[in-house]
Structures are given as structure tokens and as C-alpha cells.
Amino acid sequence: MATRVSYPVEVKKKAIEMRLDGIPVKEVMDQLNIRNKTQVETWMRWYRSGQWNRLEQPVGKQYSYGKGPEYTSELEKVQAENRFLKQQLDLPKKVRGNAKEVSPKAVVEWVESVRGEVSVTQACAWIGLSRSTYYRWKDAHENPCKDHMVVEKIRELCSQHKFRYGYRKITALLRMERKINHKRVQRIMQREGLQCRVKVKKRKPTGQPAYIAEHLLKRQFEADAPMQKLVTDITYLPFGGKTLYLSSILDLFNGEIVAYSISDKQDTGFVLDTLGQLPALPGTILHSDQGSVYTSQAYQEAVKGKGITMSMSRKGTPADNAPIESFHSTLKSETFYLEGLTCTTTAIVEQTVRNYITYYNSIRIQTKLNNQSPVHFRQLAA
Structure with missing residues (x-):
């Protein structure tokens, strides 16, 4: 086992002075007969953090972290406190704050100005910034054209492929030449308006939302009399030369379809045609989902005109209208399929x-x- 070497305080201070004068570590070691360069680096770290007392501690003595430095004299303590306060006062106000408020340029310039006195870690801690963020800002500050080159390359690739590619494919092409994160590519494409322009979703309004009713039915799918509780919905019929739609109204008393319409357009007029097949029904509850055709002003007025009370399923809960959903499924299963x-x-x-x-x-x-069939059951109940 190698013997530990204890260097006098004077040697340590001399080494620090030589390093501050710009003398290389190798030359300092040769002149002061220091065995390991990490010793010099450690002394410099203590100097930058203001821990002068550690230069006098014996070899092998562990420093109590978190209790603060133990000063050998009151003068040394006052000097250390003054040095700390001076560094805090020199901190520009525009640098203070969280990472979203500070100026990257100001942070980099300030940290570089105090690096001779404190470490990057301590400087970043004072302004509440992580070291990784500081080094990222520093890289962007020292290479201002670096991001501009990436933006131009992304713009060139998007234009070359006529905006058919999203950020994943653009990232794959960029990685053939350089290392780059897909999130960075996505941010740049969003900021510069270079997103994929293929299959842009176009929604055609089928009605003007005007009124959303309460969920009055509450999954109570039993009725004591005909036309007391009705449920309605629309289903697709994609089995012919063009897609058709079926709008139907079912009576919960006996499961009978009391009105229905077939159309190639799913608009408000379509459901109004189905509703028009019903007579005036004061006190009847008609339950549907929150589709725009059912919440439209025209449909709501037609429902009220017949004295019917509207009920609607909760959003994204098709089970609230299970009977009509089940009928449509049964119709397709027992015929087309x-x-x-x-x-x-x-x-x-x-x-x-x-x-x-x-x-x-x-x-x-x-x-x-x-x-019994629904019609037969209703006739017997009458």
C-alpha cells in the first residue's frame, strides 16, 4: 500500500497561486514535488468554494458535509462571507428566476465571469438552473449557426418530399448524417410550420350544437306502457355501392321499432324524418347520444313540439343507450353477415x-x- 503524503499548507497555497497565474499543472508538480495532479485539482476546488480551512486538515480526516466550513479565525470567516455576498450582488437581476424566465445569453456570460471564483455547479445552484441546461445554453451560445443549419436541413428535406413526411421520417433521414433527437426535430417542424400535409382531417358539421339534455333515462330500460320510453340512434350500413345510414326509434316497452329512416346523408333532416313518424307524445322520454344532429336547434324544437322530453347519454358512454345499440348489432348479424x-x-x-x-x-x-313478437306482446297488453 502506498504511503500517504502530507503537504504543508504553504505548498498548497503556493500551488494555488501558480495555477491562478496560468502555470500548467505539470510544471507546478515538478517545482513543488507533488506526486499526483488530482491533489492540485482538489486544492483548486477547495479554493473556488471558499473552503480554506480544508487546506490545514490532516491527511485522511473526513470533512463533515453540510455543517459548513470551520474557520481558523474570525477574520477568515468575515472574508469568506464578504466574498460570498459580493458574488451574490454581482449576479444580474435578469439572470434570477426559473429556467423559463432567464436569458440564456445572460446566464452564460455571468457564469463564465465568475468561473475563476466559484464552480459551475455552485453558480448554477445560485440561479436555480441545472448544469445540463447551462452547458446546453453555452453550446448554443458558442455555436449560434448550429441550430440554423439544422432548421434549414429540415426545411430542405420537407420541401424535397413535398411535405409527405412527418417528424419521425425526417428524423430518420437526418440520422443518416448526424445524431439528433426526434423531439428536437418535432419542435422545429411545429415552430416552422413544416408538419406533414397528407391526409389533413376535414370535418363537415352535420348540425349546430344547441342543447345537451340531462341523462334522465339512467339505464332504466323497462317501461310500464307503450310509447312511455323511447331510444334512438344512427348506424352505418356499409354494404352497398355507397354507405347508407339507418336512423331508428325503439320502444322500451316491447322492443318494437316504431319509426325508422334510411338515407345516404347523416344530417339533421335525416333524424327529423324519423322523428316526424311519431305522433304527439306528451310526457314521453326520448333518449339519444350527444350527436350533433340530436343537439341541433331544429331537432330540439321538433322534439318539444311533440311534447317529448329529451334525455341524452353521458359523453363517451354508449352503454347508456344499450337497447338500440343491441338492435342495430342484431340487424347486421342476422342479415348482412x-x-x-x-x-x-x-x-x-x-x-x-x-x-x-x-x-x-x-x-x-x-x-x-x-x-312473443313485439307487436303481439303490445296487442295482448292493450
Whole structure:
């Protein structure tokens, strides 16, 4: 085991003075007969942090971290405090604050001005900034054209590919030449307006949202009399030459479809046609989802005109309208999927739906109706 060497305080102070004068570490070691360069670096670190007392501690003695330096005299303590206060007063006001408020240029310039007195870690701690952020700002400060070159390269690639690529593909192309983070590429593309322009989502309004009703039905899907509680919804019919839509209204008393419409447009007029098939029904609850066709001013006025009270599902909760959802699923399963009519003509799609609803209401028995059809069950109840 190597013998530890204890250097006099005078040697340590001399080494610090020589380093401050710009003398290389190697020359300092040769002149003062110092074995290891880390010794000189350690003394310089103590000097920068104001820990002069550590120069006098014996070899192997551990310094109590967090208790502060132990000064050998009152004068040394006052000098250290004055030095600390001077550095704090020299800190520009524009540098103080969190990382979102400070000026990167001001931070870099100030830290560089005090590096001869304190370490970067301590300087960053005073202004509440991480070392990694400081070095990132310093790199940007010393290489101002570096980010500009990246922006121009991204702009060139986006233009070359006619804005067909998003930030992931642009990052992949950049990585063929340099190392770059995909988040940086994404930020630059968003800031410069260079995002992918393929398949931009276009939404055509199908109604003007005017009124959203409370959830009055509350999943109570039983009714004591016909036309007491009704549920309605729209489903897609993508089985013909063009997509059709089915709007239907179901009576919760017996599960009968009391009104329906088929159209190639999902607009307010479509659901108004279905609603128009109902008579005036004072006190009846009609439940739907929060689709724009149901919240539109025209539909709300038509519902009130028939004396009907509107109820709507909670947003993103299709189970609140489970009976009509179940009917639409059953219709498709027992016709188009069962008979393989997934690619046919528009006329056949319409006729298939009309035939099934007639069959569903008048012939198809249901267990919950004591194995009777909806129409038969209603007739017996009357």
C-alpha cells in the first residue's frame, strides 16, 4: 500500500497561486514535488468554494458535509462571507428566476465571469438552473449557426418530399448524417410550420350544437306502457355501392321499432324524418347520444313540439343507450353477415333492412316477451 503524503499548507497555497497565474499543472508538480495532479485539482476546488480551512486538515480526516466550513479565525470567516455576498450582488437581476424566465445569453456570460471564483455547479445552484441546461445554453451560445443549419436541413428535406413526411421520417433521414433527437426535430417542424400535409382531417358539421339534455333515462330500460320510453340512434350500413345510414326509434316497452329512416346523408333532416313518424307524445322520454344532429336547434324544437322530453347519454358512454345499440348489432348479424351480403347493391341493402324490421316487429319472438313478437306482446297488453 502506498504511503500517504502530507503537504504543508504553504505548498498548497503556493500551488494555488501558480495555477491562478496560468502555470500548467505539470510544471507546478515538478517545482513543488507533488506526486499526483488530482491533489492540485482538489486544492483548486477547495479554493473556488471558499473552503480554506480544508487546506490545514490532516491527511485522511473526513470533512463533515453540510455543517459548513470551520474557520481558523474570525477574520477568515468575515472574508469568506464578504466574498460570498459580493458574488451574490454581482449576479444580474435578469439572470434570477426559473429556467423559463432567464436569458440564456445572460446566464452564460455571468457564469463564465465568475468561473475563476466559484464552480459551475455552485453558480448554477445560485440561479436555480441545472448544469445540463447551462452547458446546453453555452453550446448554443458558442455555436449560434448550429441550430440554423439544422432548421434549414429540415426545411430542405420537407420541401424535397413535398411535405409527405412527418417528424419521425425526417428524423430518420437526418440520422443518416448526424445524431439528433426526434423531439428536437418535432419542435422545429411545429415552430416552422413544416408538419406533414397528407391526409389533413376535414370535418363537415352535420348540425349546430344547441342543447345537451340531462341523462334522465339512467339505464332504466323497462317501461310500464307503450310509447312511455323511447331510444334512438344512427348506424352505418356499409354494404352497398355507397354507405347508407339507418336512423331508428325503439320502444322500451316491447322492443318494437316504431319509426325508422334510411338515407345516404347523416344530417339533421335525416333524424327529423324519423322523428316526424311519431305522433304527439306528451310526457314521453326520448333518449339519444350527444350527436350533433340530436343537439341541433331544429331537432330540439321538433322534439318539444311533440311534447317529448329529451334525455341524452353521458359523453363517451354508449352503454347508456344499450337497447338500440343491441338492435342495430342484431340487424347486421342476422342479415348482412349471416347471408354474406357484405358487398351488394344499394337497393338490396335498403330492401334487406325494411324486410328485417317488419320481421323483427311482427314475427321474431323474444324470450323477455314470453316468447312473443313485439307487436303481439303490445296487442295482448292493450
